Amino acid sequence: MELWLIERHTDRLSLNVKVEKTVYREKTRYQDLAIVDTYEFGRALILDGVIQTTERDEFIYHEMLAHVPLHVHTNPERVLVIGGGDGGTIREVLRHPTVKEAHLVEIDEAVVRACTTYMPSISCALSDPRVRVIIDDGVEFVKDKAGEYDAVLVDSTDPSGPSLGLFNVEFYSNVARVLRDGGVFAAQTEQPFFEPDLVRRIFHMISQAFPVARPYLATIPTYSSWSWCFTFASKGEHAENVMPTRCTGLRYYSREVHLASFALPPFMHHLFEQDVATG
Amino acid sequence: MELWLIERHTDRLSLNVKVEKTVYREKTRYQDLAIVDTYEFGRALILDGVIQTTERDEFIYHEMLAHVPLHVHTNPERVLVIGGGDGGTIREVLRHPTVKEAHLVEIDEAVVRACTTYMPSISCALSDPRVRVIIDDGVEFVKDKAGEYDAVLVDSTDPSGPSLGLFNVEFYSNVARVLRDGGVFAAQTEQPFFEPDLVRRIFHMISQAFPVARPYLATIPTYSSWSWCFTFASKGEHAENVMPTRCTGLRYYSREVHLASFALPPFMHHLFEQDVATG
Numbered sequence: 001m002e003l004w005l006i007e008r009h010t011d012r013l014s015l016n017v018k019v020e021k022t023v024y025r026e027k028t029r030y031q032d033l034a035i036v037d038t039y040e041f042g043r044a045l046i047l048d049g050v051i052q053t054t055e056r057d058e059f060i061y062h063e064m065l066a067h068v069p070l071h072v073h074t075n076p077e078r079v080l081v082i083g084g085g086d087g088g089t090i091r092e093v094l095r096h097p098t099v100k101e102a103h104l105v106e107i108d109e110a111v112v113r114a115c116t117t118y119m120p121s122i123s124c125a126l127s128d129p130r131v132r133v134i135i136d137d138g139v140e141f142v143k144d145k146a147g148e149y150d151a152v153l154v155d156s157t158d159p160s161g162p163s164l165g166l167f168n169v170e171f172y173s174n175v176a177r178v179l180r181d182g183g184v185f186a187a188q189t190e191q192p193f194f195e196p197d198l199v200r201r202i203f204h205m206i207s208q209a210f211p212v213a214r215p216y217l218a219t220i221p222t223y224s225s226w227s228w229c230f231t232f233a234s235k236g237e238h239a240e241n242v243m244p245t246r247c248t249g250l251r252y253y254s255r256e257v258h259l260a261s262f263a264l265p266p267f268m269h270h271l272f273e274q275d276v277a278t279g
Numbered sequence: 280m281e282l283w284l285i286e287r288h289t290d291r292l293s294l295n296v297k298v299e300k301t302v303y304r305e306k307t308r309y310q311d312l313a314i315v316d317t318y319e320f321g322r323a324l325i326l327d328g329v330i331q332t333t334e335r336d337e338f339i340y341h342e343m344l345a346h347v348p349l350h351v352h353t354n355p356e357r358v359l360v361i362g363g364g365d366g367g368t369i370r371e372v373l374r375h376p377t378v379k380e381a382h383l384v385e386i387d388e389a390v391v392r393a394c395t396t397y398m399p400s401i402s403c404a405l406s407d408p409r410v411r412v413i414i415d416d417g418v419e420f421v422k423d424k425a426g427e428y429d430a431v432l433v434d435s436t437d438p439s440g441p442s443l444g445l446f447n448v449e450f451y452s453n454v455a456r457v458l459r460d461g462g463v464f465a466a467q468t469e470q471p472f473f474e475p476d477l478v479r480r481i482f483h484m485i486s487q488a489f490p491v492a493r494p495y496l497a498t499i500p501t502y503s504s505w506s507w508c509f510t511f512a513s514k515g516e517h518a519e520n521v522m523p524t525r526c527t528g529l530r531y532y533s534r535e536v537h538l539a540s541f542a543l544p545p546f547m548h549h550l551f552e553q554d555v556a557t558g
Contacts, residue, residue, distance in 0.1 A: 006295075010319060011297075012296070012297040012317070012318040012319040013294070013295070013296055013297065013319045014294075014295045015292070015293075015294055015295075015504060016285075016292070016293045016294075016295050017291070017292055018290075018291040018292070038291070039291040040289060040291040040292045059546075060544070193500060219498045219505055219506045221472060221473075221504040221505045222504075225294060225500040225501070225504055226498055226500045227498045250545060251544065251545055251546040252544040252545065252546060253544070253545075254542075254544065254545050256542040256543075257542050257543075257544050257545075259539070259542070260538070260539035260540075260542035261539075263533070263535040263536050263538070263539035264535075264536075265339075265530065265531040265532070265533065265536050266529060266530055266531065266532075266533050266536075267338075267530040267531060
């Protein structure tokens with residue numbers, strides 16, 4: 001028997017990944033969770049049929065979500081990650097020796113549990129004494145707080161199901177308020193080649209909540225056949241004011257890659273033109 | 280009936296593209312040529328089962344192959360394209376108002392003929408009076424010439440069949456000799472994420488023939504799920520000495536994208552480390 005995971009980028013385009021076996025499957029309170037062993041990418045976390053992360057290429061996504069904003073901050077000490085129950089973003093956050101506390105707010109406890117058991121190379125940092133894992137809805141978590149974090153990173157699934165409320169002006173405004181002075185923000189903000197309207201809408205919402213908002217790109221093999229869009233935002237810090245790299249063990253991120261990731265090809269400019277801040 | 284084109288990146292990973300119909304098919308002297316209409320990417324040229332170019336994303340590949348080297352040259356007048364029978368690279372070359380003559384050397388006359396008939400948006404420039412189409416083996420064409428071109432661009436299929444001789448130190452040395460003083464070179468040099476050893480071998484060969492050789496990246500949806508590698512080379516001109524953009528109508532290339540394309544993530548450095556010139 002040959003098993004292939006079919007990851008539909010659109011209904012006319014898919015990435016097909018040969019699968020060795022299903023390791024774990026659970027219908028959680030929020031989503032259909034599967035962990036499978038693939039031949040090309042090693043072990044993979046699948047939520048509602050969509051590849052979230054794989055052992056082979058997760059470093060690209062997690063490094064770019066964490067290190068771009070954190071290297072714009074002069075001294076990030078308290079960091080909040082919303083989503084990201086696999087632990088990969090937290091692992092990257094902890095590479096910054098300045099970080100004293102990292103809070104992970106994940107809505108689905110089953111993701112944390114399954115990744116802790118089955119994907120230790122990604123979840124390994126969740127047991128670090130600097131980390132607090134909070135099972136809660138990120139939308140609610142930021143509602144009643146202000147000035148608590150140096151960085152907020154949103155590591156969500158696509159905007160549907162449990163993640164829908166994380167793509168919302170009110171949420172972004174709450175995140176802005178939760179940041180201390182000099183605070184920075186980044187989020188995964190979807191696929192600009194195949195979903196330009198979605199990317200434009202998300203960017204517009206973030207731009208309404210932050211005076212500085214800048215899209216940046218990274219290419220991740222299991223994400224959609226083209227570069228993925230992230231958005232950096234802040235209350236004033238500029239995306240290109242990069243601190244010297246303060247982490248070791250990085251495989252994708254560097255100062256050069258940081259700066260290069262903000263160079264958008266001209267065919268994409270219109271998605272961000274009216275809103276793009278001067279950061 | 281649903282038709283799907285299965286583009287195998289590896290034997291464990293494929294990109295599957297839904298096809299409306301086959302427009303043209305020919306077993307040429309050199310390869311199996313097909314032109315198909317896809318739903319996601321428009322019309323596509325397929326050689327020996329591998330997607331070569333599609334109407335929707337060809338601009339990325341052709342702009343990056345042509346404009347990176349040509350914008351390093353102060354005044355490119357005579358340009359040689361080897362391969363590229365679809366005409367897309369020549370079309371980009373002719374955007375440079377400095378160019379007086381562009382020669383296309385394509386081994387397979389059937390590619391030129393089929394693309395002229397069925398892919399006019401890509402092949403349109405082949406009838407320009409500045410263009411000469413020469414049906415010949417590029418390997419032979421450069422053997423007995425010296426100091427004739429300001430730029431040589433190698434727009435080949437993967438290194439097998441008719442393209443094998445284009446991935447070879449002797450060929451690259453002949454190309455270097457064919458360049459005038461100040462001449463520049465670029466080639467498509469395969470897929471670094473899934474085929475790192477191949478990319479390393481090709482880069483090593485180019486580095487033996489040119490004092491300056493620099494890899495650069497661009498992400499093309501139908502090419503392999505990660506960024507594609509190109510190589511810039513010259514007898515002394517440095518890849519980052521970019522002229523002001525002298526072309527109109529560009530959708531992917533810009534000065535910023537040019538510079539960003541040379542920023543390689545750290546996990547790839549080792550592929551080019553021993554050989555990388557200081558260009």
